[in-house]
Amino acid sequence: MSDEPRPLLVDRTPFPDDGIDERLRAQLTFLVEIDRLKTILRQSPLVAAERRENDAEHSWHLAMMVGVLAEYADEPIDVGHTVQLVLLHDLVEIYAGDTPLYDTAAGVDQAEREAVAADELFGLLPKDQAQRLRELWDEFEERRTPEARFAKAMDRLQPLLLNWMASGGTWRTPGVTADDVRARKAVIGDASATLWKAGRRLIDEGERRGWSRSGSGGDGESVEQG
Amino acid sequence: MSDEPRPLLVDRTPFPDDGIDERLRAQLTFLVEIDRLKTILRQSPLVAAERRENDAEHSWHLAMMVGVLAEYADEPIDVGHTVQLVLLHDLVEIYAGDTPLYDTAAGVDQAEREAVAADELFGLLPKDQAQRLRELWDEFEERRTPEARFAKAMDRLQPLLLNWMASGGTWRTPGVTADDVRARKAVIGDASATLWKAGRRLIDEGERRGWSRSGSGGDGESVEQG
Numbered sequence: 273m274s275d276e277p278r279p280l281l282v283d284r285t286p287f288p289d290d291g292i293d294e295r296l297r298a299q300l301t302f303l304v305e306i307d308r309l310k311t312i313l314r315q316s317p318l319v320a321a322e323r324r325e326n327d328a329e330h331s332w333h334l335a336m337m338v339g340v341l342a343e344y345a346d347e348p349i350d351v352g353h354t355v356q357l358v359l360l361h362d363l364v365e366i367y368a369g370d371t372p373l374y375d376t377a378a379g380v381d382q383a384e385r386e387a388v389a390a391d392e393l394f395g396l397l398p399k400d401q402a403q404r405l406r407e408l409w410d411e412f413e414e415r416r417t418p419e420a421r422f423a424k425a426m427d428r429l430q431p432l433l434l435n436w437m438a439s440g441g442t443w444r445t446p447g448v449t450a451d452d453v454r455a456r457k458a459v460i461g462d463a464s465a466t467l468w469k470a471g472r473r474l475i476d477e478g479e480r481r482g483w484s485r486s487g488s489g490g491d492g493e494s495v496e497q498g
Numbered sequence: 499m500s501d502e503p504r505p506l507l508v509d510r511t512p513f514p515d516d517g518i519d520e521r522l523r524a525q526l527t528f529l530v531e532i533d534r535l536k537t538i539l540r541q542s543p544l545v546a547a548e549r550r551e552n553d554a555e556h557s558w559h560l561a562m563m564v565g566v567l568a569e570y571a572d573e574p575i576d577v578g579h580t581v582q583l584v585l586l587h588d589l590v591e592i593y594a595g596d597t598p599l600y601d602t603a604a605g606v607d608q609a610e611r612e613a614v615a616a617d618e619l620f621g622l623l624p625k626d627q628a629q630r631l632r633e634l635w636d637e638f639e640e641r642r643t644p645e646a647r648f649a650k651a652m653d654r655l656q657p658l659l660l661n662w663m664a665s666g667g668t669w670r671t672p673g674v675t676a677d678d679v680r681a682r683k684a685v686i687g688d689a690s691a692t693l694w695k696a697g698r699r700l701i702d703e704g705e706r707r708g709w710s711r712s713g714s715g716g717d718g719e720s721v722e723q724g
């Protein structure tokens with residue numbers, strides 16, 4: 273790690289010195305910087321094109337799912353608040369990188385790296401907003417509220433749908449079994465019995481069709497997000 | 499136009515016949531279909547990569563902007579509601595295509611094509627949700643509420659920021675002048691005097707640097723979104 277300040281996107285074309293006050297300048301600096309989320313690739317394949325999804329597309333898709341599927345939450349949720357959580361849940365990956373779901377080695381210091389990344393990225397904002405976004409991100413990570421549990425369920429259900437549409441997608445990753453997939457997806461059931469029943473139906477049917485390997489022999493080390 | 503039903507993405511890998519009830523099946527069908535938004539390219543260049551932005555990335559970025567910039571709305575707005583508007587405002591382009599801002603020929607039947615597209619796309623959902631999303635989209639289009647005006651302002655301010663970061667971006671399109679850009683962006687001022695002042699500052703400075711052509715000689719026919 274170097275002590276050099278990280279170059280910001282806005283440094284490439286700095287705003288004029290006058291005519292934009294300090295608070296708004298900080299907010300626009302942050303809003304330009306998060307353009308990077310569009311370049312963070314996930315493992316999941318798109319349905320509509322032959323390429324992997326990026327985190328900005330994924331976050332948008334989760335927000336739409338919250339709006340459409342909120343009625344299945346087992347505990348009452350505030351939809352607008354849940355949408356806020358999914359919109360920002362992956363932002364820290366801009367500086368911390370994406371940690372694939374089954375990559376245990378990379379997961380060791382993930383929490384620490386992501387906390388540092390959150391301080392740095394949210395710290396571009398005025399203090400009050402930096403603190404608010406940090407609280408929202410902590411809420412998502414800790415899953416102590418019904419909104420955070422539902423947001424997490426969407427984060428697991430969305431790539432499950434993409435993998436289903438790809439006749440297996442990352443379920444076919446060597447070393448991953450159907451039991452691994454079921455275990456990773458079970459948090460959907462912490463938010464919605466109905467959605468977890470539907471998700472499990474797709475995983476079971478995928479296993480029956482040979483899209484994932486049967487049994488529990490997975491080593492849990494392989495790269496999978498779906 | 500043919501009377502053939504349009505093939506849906508979900509038809510490529512239909513859900514199992516059992517285990518997912520009709521209402522949820524309709525919702526998941528819609529949520530798979532809107533994956534197409536990730537393939538609709540805009541004119542605006544990303545800041546963080548050398549490619550054009552797509553509508554899903556754009557919609558996510560607008561939602562983040564609403565969360566960060568809501569304090570500048572001249573009329574009080576409901577942030578959650580405004581976020582809903584920006585998340586879905588471009589969905590009709592999935593079936594209607596994107597109409598560039600200055601392409602007057604294509605604009606003629608745009609409203610009609612988009613209304614048909616809205617009926618078809620939202621019609622995949624259960625009736626109550628189809629109606630709710632249609633109402634939200636109409637609200638955005640008609641700009642009669644403070645939330646719709648602020649959503650529209652974000653829709654104009656975001657590509658302005660991207661163009662600034664690209665040292666002009668689509669402002670450099672032949673036939674477009676700085677006056678054209680100012681005229682197209684003026685709706686930002688219907689929602690926020692502060693944000694329009696900042697936006698105009700960037701347009702003015704871009705003109706001074708020669709990123710856009712001075713004067714009002716634009717023919718208004720060229721392709722520009724920024």
Ligand SMILES: [Ca+2]
Pocket residue numbers: 362370
């Ligand atoms: Ca993630």
